[in-house]
Amino acid sequence: MIQSIEVKKSVCMWCHIHCRVEAHIKDGRLERIEEDKDLPGAEQARAIVRACPRARAAAEWLYHPDRLNYPLKRIGERGEGKWQAISWEQALDEIAEELKGIMERYGAEAIATSSGTGRTHDEYRIRFFNLLGSPNNIGQGLICYGPGSMVSRAIYGWPDFYPAVGRTTRCIMLLGANPKQAARGLWQAILISQREGAKLIVVDPRRTDAAARADIWLQLRPGTDCALYLSMINTIISEELYDKDFVDRWCYGFDKLAERAQDYPPEKVADITWVPAERIRQAARMYATTKPGVIVHTMGVEHLANCIEAIHARYILTAITGNIDVRGGEEMRSPHHQLREEYEIELNEKLSPEQKKKQIGAERFKLSSKYGNELITKTAKSRIGSGHTTFAHAPSVYRAMITGKPYPVKAMLTVASNPLVTQPNVKLVYKAIKSLELYVVHDFWLTPSAEIADYVLPCASWLERPGIFNYWDSASFVHVADAVVSPKLEGQYDRRPDYDLWRGLGIRLGQEEFWPWLSLKEALAYRLEPFGFGSFDEFMQKTGGTIRPAKEEKKYEKVGFGTPTGKVELYSTILEKLGYDPLPKYYEPPESPVSAPQVAKDYPLILTTGVRHQPFYHSEHRQIDSLRKQHPDPLVQINPETASRLGIEDGDWVWIETPRGRIRQRCQYFKGIDPRVVAAQHGWWFPELPGEEPWLHGVWESNINVVTDDEPEHCNQISGGWPLRGLLCKVYKVKHY
Numbered sequence: 001m002i003q004s005i006e007v008k009k010s011v012c013m014w015c016h017i018h019c020r021v022e023a024h025i026k027d028g029r030l031e032r033i034e035e036d037k038d039l040p041g042a043e044q045a046r047a048i049v050r051a052c053p054r055a056r057a058a059a060e061w062l063y064h065p066d067r068l069n070y071p072l073k074r075i076g077e078r079g080e081g082k083w084q085a086i087s088w089e090q091a092l093d094e095i096a097e098e099l100k101g102i103m104e105r106y107g108a109e110a111i112a113t114s115s116g117t118g119r120t121h122d123e124y125r126i127r128f129f130n131l132l133g134s135p136n137n138i139g140q141g142l143i144c145y146g147p148g149s150m151v152s153r154a155i156y157g158w159p160d161f162y163p164a165v166g167r168t169t170r171c172i173m174l175l176g177a178n179p180k181q182a183a184r185g186l187w188q189a190i191l192i193s194q195r196e197g198a199k200l201i202v203v204d205p206r207r208t209d210a211a212a213r214a215d216i217w218l219q220l221r222p223g224t225d226c227a228l229y230l231s232m233i234n235t236i237i238s239e240e241l242y243d244k245d246f247v248d249r250w251c252y253g254f255d256k257l258a259e260r261a262q263d264y265p266p267e268k269v270a271d272i273t274w275v276p277a278e279r280i281r282q283a284a285r286m287y288a289t290t291k292p293g294v295i296v297h298t299m300g301v302e303h304l305a306n307c308i309e310a311i312h313a314r315y316i317l318t319a320i321t322g323n324i325d326v327r328g329g330e331e332m333r334s335p336h337h338q339l340r341e342e343y344e345i346e347l348n349e350k351l352s353p354e355q356k357k358k359q360i361g362a363e364r365f366k367l368s369s370k371y372g373n374e375l376i377t378k379t380a381k382s383r384i385g386s387g388h389t390t391f392a393h394a395p396s397v398y399r400a401m402i403t404g405k406p407y408p409v410k411a412m413l414t415v416a417s418n419p420l421v422t423q424p425n426v427k428l429v430y431k432a433i434k435s436l437e438l439y440v441v442h443d444f445w446l447t448p449s450a451e452i453a454d455y456v457l458p459c460a461s462w463l464e465r466p467g468i469f470n471y472w473d474s475a476s477f478v479h480v481a482d483a484v485v486s487p488k489l490e491g492q493y494d495r496r497p498d499y500d501l502w503r504g505l506g507i508r509l510g511q512e513e514f515w516p517w518l519s520l521k522e523a524l525a526y527r528l529e530p531f532g533f534g535s536f537d538e539f540m541q542k543t544g545g546t547i548r549p550a551k552e553e554k555k556y557e558k559v560g561f562g563t564p565t566g567k568v569e570l571y572s573t574i575l576e577k578l579g580y581d582p583l584p585k586y587y588e589p590p591e592s593p594v595s596a597p598q599v600a601k602d603y604p605l606i607l608t609t610g611v612r613h614q615p616f617y618h619s620e621h622r623q624i625d626s627l628r629k630q631h632p633d634p635l636v637q638i639n640p641e642t643a644s645r646l647g648i649e650d651g652d653w654v655w656i657e658t659p660r661g662r663i664r665q666r667c668q669y670f671k672g673i674d675p676r677v678v679a680a681q682h683g684w685w686f687p688e689l690p691g692e693e694p695w696l697h698g699v700w701e702s703n704i705n706v707v708t709d710d711e712p713e714h715c716n717q718i719s720g721g722w723p724l725r726g727l728l729c730k731v732y733k734v735k736h737y
């Protein structure tokens with residue numbers, strides 16, 4: 001019998017590239033996914049999807065026996081690993097009842113929610129919490145692209161730029177970015193533009209694949225980016241390499257910037273950053289004179305204590321060289337005007353001013369809270385959409401769970417995140433979550449975080465649910481996809497998208513009038529309605545699922561910049577109003593040989609964490625055998641010179657110890673790292689180890705966040721972001737393992 005293969009279009013959600021893909025379905029079952037062959041530029045898409053290990057393992061992932069299938073209710077002590085499968089209705093009834101009780105006893109603000117790196121429809125979660133009355137939304141957005149977004153909205157009045165690396169790009173500067181491992185689309189684009197003759201400058205403490213191909217590699221001391229960029233600004237100004245016309249017409253505060261930059265001559269900055277002064281000058285000259293140029297900064301910069309200031313300096317570099325909104329440079333985007341924005345769906349106006357004020361951390365870290373958002377949206381609204389979601393300060397919220405200060409936090413609903421692995425200082429996070437009266441997790445797997453929950457709810461993946469993707473209101477293109485397989489199979493599984501959770505709880509808690517859409521598909525159709533194509537299915541038929549508006553350059557010439565002065569604010573009046581330094585300033589990482597010499601005596605090496613690697617995505621995919629075989633163990637990169645001095649051989653298990661504790665990873669000899677620095681991977685837990693305490697799937701074994709720092713004093717004082725890079729540690733061999 002010939003069985004037919006049906007091809008359905010979708011958008012992969014296993015990383016932020018969001019490739020358009022084709023799902024090949026046989027008898028209702030997924031066989032494989034391939035690139036979308038109808039897409040313009042399919043050649044590049046093919047190279048990405050075909051080389052993607054996660055895409056190749058799609059069916060193995062989807063039908064994995066460990067997937068969660070029905071809601072689980074804890075029947076033993078929390079963390080004992082004893083569960084009972086229950087229906088969705090029972091789970092929603094019971095969770096809603098408990099939430100009611102907590103609200104009555106402590107107020108809605110006692111219910112927090114945590115999210116991860118934006119891989120689901122978070123707008124409905126925020127809608128639920130705004131209607132409930134809680135401002136305590138914590139998430140990775142505060143340290144992952146949030147800092148860039150906040151600063152660009154504040155100083156440009158525009159969302160952050162889209163690095164339009166293309167054939168016309170002449171110079172690319174990668175700041176703390178590792179695209180071959182983390183962003184394959186960008187990597188492909190870099191390879192192509194290098195072939196066309198573009199120059200490449202890389203700022204990274206490690207010799208990444210990009211650094212190995214760079215014209216100039218600046219191997220800096222972790223945590224010192226801000227000083228380096230200010231020094232490049234110093235060179236560009238003192239050698240008059242800036243775009244005078246653009247600066248005169250479109251920049252505010254150039255003189256004050258020039259004065260500030262005088263504090264950062266390359267000779268002085270060479271001592272701070274370890275980068276030779278002449279190399280700083282060369283990089284500044286190359287970037288300023290090779291146009292159009294694109295800067296891409298990612299987590300090497302966003303994860304620093306000094307991040308907001310470093311990002312401010314980085315955006316100044318783009319501005320004073322006139323690389324804004326030009327073909328082959330950095331493109332300014334706005335949300336598509338015909339798509340109903342996530343922000344609108346969130347109903348932020350429903351959260352009363354009194355409850356908004358209670359957001360934990362809002363008074364202290366103002367740029368990321370309502371204070372910053374209100375100032376930004378006053379002038380930037382038409383460029384950035386209606387506004388952006390604000391975050392409570394996660395380390396302060398976890399402390400409130402433990403101490404009851406500034407008020408008790410008694411419940412948390414975690415969706416699409418794994419805080420026990422991805423939040424800093426996990427011992428504290430663990431203690432905080434264990435002290436809650438109610439903890440609920442919605443996920444595909446029993447992760448370490450899920451293992452200490454009261455209820456765990458099974459999630460429908462992107463293959464099992466519809467979706468809209470436009471980079472959280474910041475991209476002008478729109479991708480839409482429908483489910484390619486069913487999330488339900490009688491007697492076998494009943495997985496549901498997050499939307500069903502929020503709607504289910506919402507209607508049980510008096511929010512019925514705000515949840516008119518019975519399903520996620522109906523809810524998404526409402527967002528698409530202004531396009532005028534009809535239903536969700538009609539939209540898909542008529543558009544193929546993709547809308548790409550034509551690009552326009554130098555839009556600011558028509559509409560200006562959405563800042564209080566109408567110009568790019570090199571000197572930020574918004575930061576000034578919020579009570580911060582209006583210009584970027586370098587300060588030492590809070591835990592460095594310079595700022596904490598006493599600590600450095602015992603912990604002499606500089607620790608940087610993250611280091612994206614294939615085939616994994618953060619804490620995911622460790623249970624997929626074909627992927628795990630490609631990368632079985634957690635790795636820490638150490639220079640062979642340092643390692644041999646410490647009696648450590650390549651492949652040895654080593655302890656990585658900081659003032660907060662120790663964990664072990666395997667040493668990978670790497671000559672491309674400075675002998676004074678080590679780089680540890682993050683995201684490690686071991687699904688194959690027992691789930692019950694004290695194991696929690698080995699969450700204490702190799703998870704670098706057991707030893708990272710979340711001290712509010714050490715966070716960026718403007719945004720609240722925590723330092724994941726530029727810490728101190730010592731490393732020594734594990735004797736018996």
Ligand SMILES: Nc1nc2c(c(=O)[nH]1)N[C@H]1C(S)=C(S)[C@@H](COP(=O)(O)OP(=O)(O)OC[C@H]3O[C@@H](n4cnc5c(=O)[nH]c(N)nc54)[C@H](O)[C@@H]3O)O[C@H]1N2
Pocket residue numbers: 115116117118119120140143144299303415416417418419421422423424442443444445447459460461462498609610611617618619620682683704705708724
């Ligand atoms: N030390 C250190 N820590 C870091 C970093 C670092 O570099 N160093 N990086 C930080 C950064 S940039 C980020 S973005 C964070 C990532 O932090 P997280 O987002 O918490 O990380 P993930 O491991 O991706 O966790 C996502 C969880 O949600 C589940 N999931 C995936 N998709 C969905 C969905 O659609 N719905 C639901 N309900 N669940 C879903 C996955 O199975 C997984 O368990 O980690 C941060 N932590």
Ligand SMILES: Nc1nc2c(c(=O)[nH]1)N[C@H]1C(S)=C(S)[C@@H](COP(=O)(O)OP(=O)(O)OC[C@H]3O[C@@H](n4cnc5c(=O)[nH]c(N)nc54)[C@H](O)[C@@H]3O)O[C@H]1N2
Pocket residue numbers: 015016117144145175176177178179181182183203204205206208221222223224225298299300301304608609610611612613614615616617618619679725726
């Ligand atoms: N395979 C895979 N891809 C991913 C992810 C994943 O988990 N796995 N996660 C996704 C997410 S959410 C994100 S945010 C992106 C992150 O993508 P990237 O930011 O590219 O991720 P990393 O490799 O952690 O960090 C980038 C570089 O920062 C360098 N670095 C460390 N400390 C410093 C410093 O102090 N200064 C500078 N300038 N550089 C430093 C590191 O050596 C590293 O090469 O990747 C996305 N893509």
Ligand code: SF4
Pocket residue numbers: 012013014015016017018019048049052053054055184
């Ligand atoms: S996981 Fe692979 S296929 Fe999916 S979006 Fe990322 S690169 Fe594309």
Ligand SMILES: [Mo]
Pocket residue numbers: 117140144145
């Ligand atoms: Mo991220």
